[in-house]
Amino acid sequence: MKLPYIIIVDDDRQVLGAIQRDMRNHYREEYRVVATESAMEALELIKELKLKNEAVALFISDQKMPEMDGVTFLEKAKETYDETKVVLLTAYSDIDAAIKAINTVKLDFYLLKPWNPPEEKLYPVVDDLLEEWHSHYRPDHEGIRIIGFQWSPRSHKLKEFLSGNLVPFLWMDVESNADAEKYVASANAPHSSLPLVVLKDGSFLLDPELPALASGIGLKQKAAEEMYDVMIIGAGPAGLAASVYGSCEGLKTLLIEKSNPGGQASSSARIENYLGFPAGLSGGELTRRAIAQTLRFGTEILTPQEVKKINIKDGYKIVEMADGSVIHSKTIVISTGVEYMKLDVEGIEKFTGSGVYYGSAAIEAHACRDGVVYLVGGGNSACQAAMHLCNFAKEVNILIRRDELKQVAANYLVENISKVPNIHVLPHTEVMAVHGENVLEEITLKNSKTGEEKTVHAKALFVYIGSRPGTSWLNDFLLKDEKGFIITGRELANEKSFQAHWKLKREPYFPESSVPGIFASGDVRAGALAGISSAVGEGAMAIRFVRKYLQEN
């Protein structure tokens, strides 16, 4: 455990030296005793310690000081550390000020100068105060904090990024958490500049862009090598599996992820159909295990880093990133999966991240406590999200266009949902409009059978209405089907323009695209079976063909 601080302030160098010496002699094993002549300097130090999440057990301040008197200093210090014990150092003539301070700063003790012998006049009192402080002190969260407004899209984006990257953090809402304001003040951050991210070492970032936050927490965005054997684009289950098999087989493997590893699976509250986990496991847990495994084998991961373009030169793949950097690889596995479709309702963008969420049920569930929430779509992912949200929200409503949930979701989920009293399924129902001042407040629903419309209060709207492949950035670089999924293997022969693309004597391998040495795996591949197990299998299989390709070239 880190030692708590004792902070002493006195402008009189001699007195300061004496009390510092006495305090250090007695307490240095268990406390860090810091002394300064300047109250202003002490206040700066206090802010710094707050950001570093350090504990301060005791302030000792002289009353008569030129910058500010002791009572004022203690008052200000307690704005940041309200549980800390406070002692005023006074001359006999200042006793009046000390007595007043008992009320104003809840003074714990006033110590008359001189305090000799300390064994009698100093240590017994300070021992008592420190013991009392210890009995009430509760160690705080040690990691990263995000401080901001609950319904701010910027705050949501940071929370989503950290939780997606499996970085633990403490969320502090400035409007409902009194301690949050202390961090804001310590960082001298105006409310307009929130969210504030306080890192473990006490440094902080104001409303950071994701790459800045990523660097702050030690995630890499620049490749270490000039050339890789295999570059895997997208770190969903398919990409993670490919990376494990790639580096396990000794290939120089680079995995690139534009937002957070785990892909769609990371937003799943409970995966019940993954082999070997009879009680199910969360997407976050599966991702955490996969990342640990792939790093152990030596995979290099860049995140957040987005691939924008691929070029070919002499058979080598040259990949351009969103930040303009370029990486070379002998082969590529594209495992960019699918992205959520946006709900087409006028004005909905304004509330994205501030009441309207795409696949973020796990992150925002706590904020929905005791509220009424709506989910659009009735597929498996929507049902899983509903099962998670019903533990927090007062009421969860699933809006579907069809008659019954069983027409769109897996049986086991439909059964589970039917047993939960606070989940309601509203058939034939669509969202017509969204309303609110700054955050989502109400939505207008329409029953497509009866034509009836009603406007209801909604704490949040979670959208799960399907997906499209993450391939728009590829343009016409390789052959895709009409929906944008990457065509691979034998299916390519059915494409008119295939011969113009393919110049090798051999046929494309099963997961190989129309460009030799570029493979597709997981949901992004045309004809793939969507699902975590299939994606994992496809990722592993792609590496087998990567090896074959490398042996030939």
Ligand SMILES: Cc1cc2nc3c(=O)[nH]c(=O)nc-3n(C[C@H](O)[C@H](O)[C@H](O)COP(=O)(O)OP(=O)(O)OC[C@H]3O[C@@H](n4cnc5c(N)ncnc54)[C@H](O)[C@@H]3O)c2cc1C
């Ligand atoms: C909420 C939810 C619950 C689910 N539950 C289950 C379940 O219980 N069981 C089950 O079998 N399936 C489940 N699924 C489906 C399953 O998660 C997917 O089938 C699986 O994740 C597909 O894996 P993938 O690797 O192919 O793609 P994805 O998981 O979609 O991952 C693709 C990754 O590529 C990244 N990416 C995209 N473009 C780029 C780019 N240009 N540069 C860099 N990176 C990029 C994305 O950010 C993403 O992380 C669920 C899906 C959701 C949404």
